[in-house]
Amino acid sequence: MEKDIEEVLFTPAQLDEKITELGHQITKDYQGKDLLMIGVLKGANVFMSDLMRKIETSVKIDFMAVSSYGLSTQSSGVVRIIKDLDYSIEGKDVLVVEDIIDTGLTLHYLYDNLLSRKPSSLKICTLLDKPERRRVDIPVDYKGFDIPDEFIVGYGIDYAEQYRNLPYVAILKREVYEK
Ligand SMILES: O=P(O)(O)OC[C@H]1O[C@H](OP(=O)(O)OP(=O)(O)O)[C@H](O)[C@@H]1O
Numbered sequence: 001m002e003k004d005i006e007e008v009l010f011t012p013a014q015l016d017e018k019i020t021e022l023g024h025q026i027t028k029d030y031q032g033k034d035l036l037m038i039g040v041l042k043g044a045n046v047f048m049s050d051l052m053r054k055i056e057t058s059v060k061i062d063f064m065a066v067s068s069y070g071l072s073t074q075s076s077g078v079v080r081i082i083k084d085l086d087y088s089i090e091g092k093d094v095l096v097v098e099d100i101i102d103t104g105l106t107l108h109y110l111y112d113n114l115l116s117r118k119p120s121s122l123k124i125c126t127l128l129d130k131p132e133r134r135r136v137d138i139p140v141d142y143k144g145f146d147i148p149d150e151f152i153v154g155y156g157i158d159y160a161e162q163y164r165n166l167p168y169v170a171i172l173k174r175e176v177y178e179k
Pocket residue numbers: 040041042043044066067068069070075098099100101102103104105106107157158
């Protein structure tokens with residue numbers, strides 16, 4: 001795996017520091033609220049499990065699984081819900097947790113879908129944001145890092161289902177996906 005990595009962008013220590021900051025901010029903002037974190041599988045699973053443990057107010061979790069990239073490095077633009085939420089979110093303070101926002105197409109679809117279920121509030125938290133590639137506007141409330149227009153892997157994020165178990169966030173060598 002290591003041989004396919006061009007550059008490490010964020011080390012485990014840098015990720016931990018940033019996620020601790022995000023956790024403190026979310027703890028402050030959601031005091032006395034009915035916080036429900038929704039992790040977007042599969043990519044967000046690592047970030048979600050680290051972030052929730054940095055939150056010191058009561059929190060419930062649920063997951064949705066969606067896919068728009070399949071085995072490719074290009075978004076198909078078509079978002080498929082593979083697993084829906086277990087419970088209603090009506091009246092809940094919902095925080096959607098994503099690993100990466102790239103074109104924005106996945107979250108654009110999800111945001112409208114979740115809004116139609118009448119949560120009390122709906123906010124977005126992403127670890128990584130690739131603003132140069134955005135095709136639709138997304139209201140990001142909590143962000144870890146901006147990243148350059150490169151294909152990223154690690155810390156839950158995949159290329160063709162591989163590299164999710166790397167403990168850092170890295171740029172994948174182009175030769176890996178341009179063959
Ligand atoms: O802003 P976008 O261009 O829509 O890209 C972002 C989405 O792409 C990735 O998911 P993917 O479809 O690869 O599924 P995965 O989470 O199972 O890896 C990532 O986890 C985001 O959900």
